[in-house]
Amino acid sequence: MMRKSRSEGLRQPTLTPDAAAALERAGFSRRNFLKGTGALIVTFSVADCSRAPSSRSTSQVSRLDVPLDQVDSWIAIAQDESVTGYTGKCEFGQGFRTVQYQLIADEMYVPLDRITLIVCDTALTPDQGTTSGSQSHPTEFGPNGLRQALATAREALFRLAADQLGVTVDELSVQDGVIFVAADPTQRVSYGQLVGGQQFNLTVDRAARPKDPREYTVLGTSVPRYEIPDKVTGQFEYVQSVRLPGMRHGKVVRPPFVGASVVSVDETSVQNLPGNVQVVVINDFIGVVADGQWQAARAAAALRVNWSAGVTLPNQADLYNYMRTQPSRDSLTVLSDDVDQRFGEAVNVISATYKTPYQKHGSIGSSAAVADVQGTGPNGRATIYSATQGVYPQRDSVARVLGIPMQNVRVIFLEGSGCYGLNGADTVSFDAALLSQAVGAPVRVQLTRKDEMAWGENYGPAYVIDLRAGLNDQGQIIVWDYEAWTLSKGNRPTAAAPGNIITGALVGFPTPPLVPGSADPPTSYSNNGNSDSSYGAGCVQGRCGGTGNIESERVLTHTIASPFFTGPLRSPGRLQNTFANESFIDEVAALVGADPIEYRLRHLSDPRLINVLKAGAKASGWQTRPSPNAPDGSTIATGRGVACVLYEGNNGYSALVAEVQVNRSTGQVVVTRMVAAQDSGPVSNPDGLRNQMEGGALQGMSRCLREEVTWDNQQITSIDWNRYPVFHFGESIPVVETVLLNRLDVPQMGAGECIITVAAPAIANAIFDATGARVRQVPFTPARVLAALQGT
Amino acid sequence: MAALSLTVNGQSYSFDVDPTTPLLYVLMDDLQLNGPKFGCGLMQCGACTVLLDGQPIRSCTRPMSAAAGHSITTIEGLGTPDNPHPLQTAFIEEQAAQCAFCISGVMLYGKTYVDTHPGATEQQIAQGLPSNLLCRCYTHVRMLKALARYAQEVQP
Numbered sequence: 001m002m003r004k005s006r007s008e009g010l011r012q013p014t015l016t017p018d019a020a021a022a023l024e025r026a027g028f029s030r031r032n033f034l035k036g037t038g039a040l041i042v043t044f045s046v047a048d049c050s051r052a053p054s055s056r057s058t059s060q061v062s063r064l065d066v067p068l069d070q071v072d073s074w075i076a077i078a079q080d081e082s083v084t085g086y087t088g089k090c091e092f093g094q095g096f097r098t099v100q101y102q103l104i105a106d107e108m109y110v111p112l113d114r115i116t117l118i119v120c121d122t123a124l125t126p127d128q129g130t131t132s133g134s135q136s137h138p139t140e141f142g143p144n145g146l147r148q149a150l151a152t153a154r155e156a157l158f159r160l161a162a163d164q165l166g167v168t169v170d171e172l173s174v175q176d177g178v179i180f181v182a183a184d185p186t187q188r189v190s191y192g193q194l195v196g197g198q199q200f201n202l203t204v205d206r207a208a209r210p211k212d213p214r215e216y217t218v219l220g221t222s223v224p225r226y227e228i229p230d231k232v233t234g235q236f237e238y239v240q241s242v243r244l245p246g247m248r249h250g251k252v253v254r255p256p257f258v259g260a261s262v263v264s265v266d267e268t269s270v271q272n273l274p275g276n277v278q279v280v281v282i283n284d285f286i287g288v289v290a291d292g293q294w295q296a297a298r299a300a301a302a303l304r305v306n307w308s309a310g311v312t313l314p315n316q317a318d319l320y321n322y323m324r325t326q327p328s329r330d331s332l333t334v335l336s337d338d339v340d341q342r343f344g345e346a347v348n349v350i351s352a353t354y355k356t357p358y359q360k361h362g363s364i365g366s367s368a369a370v371a372d373v374q375g376t377g378p379n380g381r382a383t384i385y386s387a388t389q390g391v392y393p394q395r396d397s398v399a400r401v402l403g404i405p406m407q408n409v410r411v412i413f414l415e416g417s418g419c420y421g422l423n424g425a426d427t428v429s430f431d432a433a434l435l436s437q438a439v440g441a442p443v444r445v446q447l448t449r450k451d452e453m454a455w456g457e458n459y460g461p462a463y464v465i466d467l468r469a470g471l472n473d474q475g476q477i478i479v480w481d482y483e484a485w486t487l488s489k490g491n492r493p494t495a496a497a498p499g500n501i502i503t504g505a506l507v508g509f510p511t512p513p514l515v516p517g518s519a520d521p522p523t524s525y526s527n528n529g530n531s532d533s534s535y536g537a538g539c540v541q542g543r544c545g546g547t548g549n550i551e552s553e554r555v556l557t558h559t560i561a562s563p564f565f566t567g568p569l570r571s572p573g574r575l576q577n578t579f580a581n582e583s584f585i586d587e588v589a590a591l592v593g594a595d596p597i598e599y600r601l602r603h604l605s606d607p608r609l610i611n612v613l614k615a616g617a618k619a620s621g622w623q624t625r626p627s628p629n630a631p632d633g634s635t636i637a638t639g640r641g642v643a644c645v646l647y648e649g650n651n652g653y654s655a656l657v658a659e660v661q662v663n664r665s666t667g668q669v670v671v672t673r674m675v676a677a678q679d680s681g682p683v684s685n686p687d688g689l690r691n692q693m694e695g696g697a698l699q700g701m702s703r704c705l706r707e708e709v710t711w712d713n714q715q716i717t718s719i720d721w722n723r724y725p726v727f728h729f730g731e732s733i734p735v736v737e738t739v740l741l742n743r744l745d746v747p748q749m750g751a752g753e754c755i756i757t758v759a760a761p762a763i764a765n766a767i768f769d770a771t772g773a774r775v776r777q778v779p780f781t782p783a784r785v786l787a788a789l790q791g792t
Numbered sequence: 793m794a795a796l797s798l799t800v801n802g803q804s805y806s807f808d809v810d811p812t813t814p815l816l817y818v819l820m821d822d823l824q825l826n827g828p829k830f831g832c833g834l835m836q837c838g839a840c841t842v843l844l845d846g847q848p849i850r851s852c853t854r855p856m857s858a859a860a861g862h863s864i865t866t867i868e869g870l871g872t873p874d875n876p877h878p879l880q881t882a883f884i885e886e887q888a889a890q891c892a893f894c895i896s897g898v899m900l901y902g903k904t905y906v907d908t909h910p911g912a913t914e915q916q917i918a919q920g921l922p923s924n925l926l927c928r929c930y931t932h933v934r935m936l937k938a939l940a941r942y943a944q945e946v947q948p
Contacts (some may be wrong), residue, residue, distance in 0.1 A: 093891030093929055224887060231892035232883040232899065233876060234827025234868035240893075241826040249821075274810070293821055294813040364831050364839055364928040365893040417831075417839075418891035418929040449832040687887055691934065695890055698930035721836040721926065729898070729932070730923035732915060736933045 066126045071156070071200040073126045074149035075104070079196030081177050083108060083115050087146055088128030089136045090120040090389065091227070092419040094752050095688035096136045098225045100146060102684060105218040107150035107211055110177040110191070112223065120413030122395045130390035130492065132421065132568060134651055134750025137680065141748040143206055151208040153200055160194045213682035213744045220742070222687035227415075239387040239414040239425075242370040244442040249293040250435035251300035252445065253286040254455035255506075257310030257714040258563060262286065269304035279303065280438040283508040287435045289443055297448075310714050313563050320355050320464040323485040328558035330519035333482075333528040334538055334546075335554055342479035342552040346470025350591055354467070354580035355777040356760075358487075358709035359460045360453060360724060361569055365417025367424030367456055368446035371432035373402060380404030380437070386429040387416025390492065394426055397493035398433050401504060406495065420699075422501075422567030424456030426493050430503035453724060454716040455502055458567025459709055461487045463576035467584040475592035477603060479552040480536060484577070487562035488514055502565055514561040527649030529573030530757070531555050533581035534645055535603035547606035547646050564709070564716070570699070571753040574648060575760065579704070579778060582643035582761030586627065587774065595624045596642055596765060606646060608653045608679050612741060613644045616655030616677035619739045627765070628772040637662045638672075641765025643758035652754040653679040653741075656697065658762035659734075662770045664789060667782035669767060671701050671734040674759075679741035680749040690738045693755045697736050700759020702727035704778050796860035800825075801869030811857035816840045818856060819866065827867040828896050831926075838897025838925040842866050848900045867896050870903075879903050879942045888938035890929035897925050902939040910946040917943065 066073045066086070076084045085104045091097035097119060105112045118124050120131070128139060140146040154174075161179035162169045165187050173182040180188035213219070230236035255261070265286065267279045275295025280287045288303060290296040314322045336342075343349060373382040382402060388394040391411040399406035416425055428445055436443040447456050463486045470479040490500035490511050498504030499511040525538045525545035532538050536553045538546025571578075589599035597617050604610050620640070629639050639662070644655040659673040674697045683689055706725045710718040718724040760778055768774050773788035797806050798815075800823060807818055814833075819825045819842065831839030833852045840852040843865040851859075871877035876884065879899060889895060898921075905920045906912055912920065914936040927935065 093889070095890075222887075224884070225889070228887060228889050228892070229873040229876070229880075229884055231889050232867065232880045232895055233871055233873050234825060234866055234896070235873060236826060236892070238826065238829070238893065240829060241820075243821075243824060292813075292817070294810065294817045362928055363893070364837055364891075364926055365829055366831065368830075415891065417829075417893035420928075446830055449834055449836075691887060691890065691931065694933040695930040698932055699928070702930065720834055721832060721924070726926065726928070727930070728923050729901075729921035729925040729927070730919060733918050733932050733936065 066124065068126050068144060069204050071149050071153050071202040071204055074146055075153050077191045077195050079192050081114060081190055081192040081196070083110050083177070083191070085115060085117045085146065086125045087117060087119055087140070088125050088391070089140055090131040090413050091415055092131070093415065094692055095225050095685060097227070098223055098688065099219075099684045100140065101226065102218045102223050103140065103147060104150060106216050107147060108154055108177070109174045112218065114177065120391045121410070122391050123410045127392040130393065132389050134647060134753045137684065137748040137750050138651060147210045148206065148208060149204050151210040152202060152205040155205070155208050156200055156202055157191055157194055161189050164189050164194070216682070219684050220682065220686070222685055225688065237414060238365075239370065239385055239416045240365055240368040240446060242385045242414060242444065244370060244372060247370065247442040247444055248289050248291055248439065249296040250287050250289045250432060250443045250445040251296040252431050252447065252451060253288065253300050253303055253305060254451050255284060255307055255310065257307065258313060258716070259311035260307040260309065263306040263308055266304040270299045270302050273299050273302060275299065278439050280435055282434065283506065285434060285503060285506040287431060287445070289435050289439045311563070313711055313713050315713070316711055319462060323462070323464055323487065323560055326560035327516035328485065328560045329514055329517050331528065331557050331559070332519040332522050333526070333531050333555035333557070334536060334540060335521050336539065336552045338552050339479055339481060339554045343470045343481075345472070346478060347473050348471040348591070349468065350471070350588055351466065351468040352584055352587055352776060354465045354583060356463045356576040356579055357778060358462045358564065359569060359703055359707045360709055360718070361420045361423035361457050362453070362724060362726065363417040363419065363423050366447040366449055366452040367416065367428040368444065369425070369429040369432040370442060370444045371429065371436040372442040373433055373437035374440070376403055376437065378405060381408045382410070382433060382437075384409065384411045384429050384433055385414055386411055387414060387419065387425040388429060389419065389422070389425070393492060393494055394429055396495035397498045397504065398430060400495050401430050401498050401507060401509070402433055402437055420570035421460070421572065422458040422492055422569070424452050427456055427501045427503045430498070430501070430507070434503070434507060450719040453719045458490055458501060458565040460569030460572060461562060461566040463580070465577065465580040467580055469584070469588055471588070471592065475594065477535065477550050477588060480533060480550045481553070482531060482533070482555045482581070484531060484556070485558045485560065486573070486576070488559050488566050489562035490565040491567050514559065519556065528555070528557065530577040530581070530645060530648060531557055531573070532649065533585065534609060535585060535600070537605070538649070545649065547609045547649070548603050549605045550603060571757045574645070574753070574757050575700075575703070578643065578645050578757045579760040579764070582645065582758065583764050583776065586641065586761070586765040586768065590627050590768070593626045595626055597622060598624060600644065609644060609646050612653040612677045612679045613642070613655045615739050615741055616644070616657050616675055617642065619677065619737060620657035620675040622657060627769040629769050631772070635664050637664055637770040639766045639768070639770025641762045641767070641769055643761035643765065645757055647750065647754045647757055651750045654754040654758050656755060656758040656762040658759070658766045660763060660766040660770055662767055662785065664771065667784070667786035667789065669705060669763070669780055669785055670732065671763060673735045673737070674701070674762075675737045675739065676755045677739035677741065678751055678754060679743055680751040680754070681746045682744050682748055683740050683742045684748070686740055689740060689751055692752050693738045694736045696753070696755035697759055698727065698733070700756035701734070701763060703756070704760035704763055704780055706779050708779050796856050798860060799863040801865060807856065809856055811855060813856045814852055815842070815854045815856055815859040815864070816851040819851060819864070825866055825868055829893055831893070836924050837894070838901065838922070839894050841897040841900045843900055848904050867899055878945050882938040882942040883935070886934045886938040886941060888931060888934040890931045894927040898927060898935050901925055902935070903942070906939055906943040906946055910943060910948040912940065912943045914940045
């Protein structure tokens with residue numbers, strides 16, 4: 001019972017139940033292990049969590065509490081043969097927790113039920129930065145991740161067994177955590193007998209050989225997700241469900257207008273309300289704390305605050321023109337010498353402009369955190385229960401916000417509501433920490449829906465993208481010109497910049513300003529959030545890293561200051577860029593009368609992208625013909641569209657075919673079928689990957705058909721689900737089919753953000769195929785589709 | 793403050809609370825239940841859904857004064873990981889969750905629809921659910937499969 005284990009602890013940081021059980025089984029104190037690693041200091045122990053370390057100065061920014069290069073940071077084997085893994089890659093519902101169990105089972109040759117995994121806790125797990133960017137697979141299966149540590153541990157166990165059994169390593173085999181002589185299985189020794197309860201004391205060996213994916217027996221199978229039984233029976237403990245003894249409830253009071261500051265706060269307005277209400281004001285950060293959640297909510301609503309006027313926001317209707325006129329920080333991804341010359345040679349030049357608005361994470365549960373902060377200054381201490389994507393960056397930044405040493409802060413991850421990037425999890429962790437510090441008690445804060453939508457998240461930023469292509473007399477693209485404008489304010493919080501997120505800024509930490517500047521020519525190739533299209537050769541200083549064969553390119557991005565906080569939202573930049581690039585290639589294909597897939601293939605060079613595109617086309621029953629389809633005169637027009645991409649230029653090959661029905665009278669678009677194909681290398685968990693692809697397809701559909709942040713001249717107006725409409729239940733859903741290309745001869749790539757990246761262009765291209773009308777602005781509302789229809 | 797009685801998952805309770813307190817907070821904070829969750833507080837998403845006398849309602853906006861005297865069932869009341877309700881079994885079998893923060897709404901509205909429409913198909917269930925019901929991970933495909941699987945088990 002998780003609740004009980006929490007309530008038994010007093011005001012001290014407690015271990016998560018998994019961690020406590022695992023430590024008990026492991027038979028040694030993890031503190032002692034960590035203390036044994038040279039100069040490193042650890043800030044807690046199982047028995048006494050309150051003793052502060054003394055030998056590390058507060059100014060030292062160390063990320064070596066749990067050293068990444070030590071095997072013991074990643075794995076412990078107990079005398080009872082149980083295996084505990086430690087990871088800095090968190091679970092958000094994407095299934096990577098289960099994949100890591102599979103990895104440990106496969107690499108260590110132990111049954112799944114013998115494994116415990118400790119996830120994202122600054123006191124226990126290695127600092128692996130943030131869990132983001134579809135990087136969990138590349139990281140954990142890469143040279144600095146969990147797999148390499150496991151391979152090192154397994155090889156060490158084999159050496160120990162060889163010594164003990166008096167044979168060579170080559171004569172040994174292993175099954176279920178027991179190493180035996182292959183020729184005489186009665187000569188055997190178990191992991192627990194070899195090292196149970198002891199440390200490995202080994203540096204991770206880069207030369208250790210992980211298992212070949214072709215030998216996997218647990219990876220590659222659809223192991224059911226660990227937490228689903230608890231989730232569907234209401235037993236699962238989310239960060240929203242953390243309850244500490246003596247815990248009080250906080251609510252924040254955000255400014256009414258963007259840029260407004262506190263003039264005065266009338267605390268008498270809440271003095272007669274029940275619940276021992278306390279008001280906390282720090283610069284423009286305001287919160288109330290009460291004994292009960294409802295009492296806190298009532299106090300927050302009743303608190304009278306006099307705010308200054310805010311700033312005047314850019315006119316939303318004119319946003320995309322506004323973006324073009326502001327001072328910008330520029331970056332060049334590719335700049336070929338011959339762009340102008342090629343356009344001069346082209347027999348045909350085509351151009352188009354694509355627009356994607358600000359969009360929200362819109363996690364269904366508003367963000368919540370629980371903080372227990374005791375004291376201020378050098379002796380201050382804190383435990384933060386947070387759904388952050390990065391427990392270590394949260395630790396470093398919240399320590400700065402609280403003015404206490406970061407080594408006195410422990411951040412424990414618990415899963416929150418669905419996380420698609422930099423949602424309100426970090427900001428609300430600051431909120432809870434500030435209120436807890438102010439009132440001297442553990443405080444839980446959960447944002448209201450309005451605060452989540454207007455003052456919680458870092459939005460995905462808007463983009464306006466001009467594309468221009470020059471064609472030769474064969475209809476082949478010989479030059480590609482991309483010029484984009486986007487916006488930025490803040491980002492993930494760091495110790496240097498807590499003001500990157502809303503609460504950090506409200507409490508007085510500056511948000512680093514955007515510094516305008518012109519672009520230097522690129523010196524090496526990165527596709528910069530898929531700003532370089534799938535068809536670019538990506539040639540920089542003679543080296544070509546793209547997936548296509550268009551060698552002459554200019555790819556230029558202007559970033560301007562955003563009026564709203566921005567940050568990574570599932571497929572950041574990649575989604576907006578791929579909407580433009582994959583719509584535009586379709587427009588060119590239509591211009592030359594080519595089939596959209598055939599025309600793509602003419603411009604692709606990467607065999608895996610070619611394969612995934614062909615696989616998606618085949619599974620969808622694609623009929624080779626140009627778009628648009630010949631109209632049959634009916635009100636409901638049907639069509640199909642395609643899009644493909646190598647996510648971020650190196651992290652997952654995707655193709656998606658969408659089929660739509662467009663009502664010519666109303667402009668209503670209904671997506672009837674989506675066929676998604678994915679090559680991310682060896683598939684760890686086929687059902688889990690399909691789950692991510694299905695969700696990505698439908699979330700991508702929602703984003704391109706419905707979603708847009710709105711505002712008036714002073715404030716965000718899309719503050720609830722009626723004013724930020726999304727795809728919901730109660731309407732027909734497309735058939736979603738998934739095709740997995742399971743490549744075992746290549747490294748693991750990410751997949752979580754891949755299919756969402758190609759949803760908008762596949763749907764836009766299907767609308768064009770159905771009607772001949774091109775929609776170039778997200779979301780594809782009925783009004784915009786009607787306008788496009790009337791333009792044809 | 794007033795003493796208000798409530799039956800939750802078959803057990804009777806009496807709460808001395810402000811009668812304007814939404815039912816959700818009593819379930820979350822007083823009874824420490826994790827099934828019903830705060831999503832919007834506006835009846836727009838469904839994360840707080842519970843059954844009141846067998847009918848799905850939004851506990852985030854239902855004041856205790858209007859819930860008192862009634863029988864509440866949360867997803868904890870349907871079954872446990874060791875002894876799941878057939879509906880929960882269907883969701884486990886179909887792996888019909890990502891974050892699952894929405895799950896109370898999807899399961900309890902789904903159960904109500906399927907119990908009155910045995911044998912319903914995925915598309916019928918999709919359109920039979922209310923529109924103010926969300927899953928932002930968009931696990932719709934398998935949630936509807938799970939509900940259709942459960943619908944095969946419900947006897948007309």
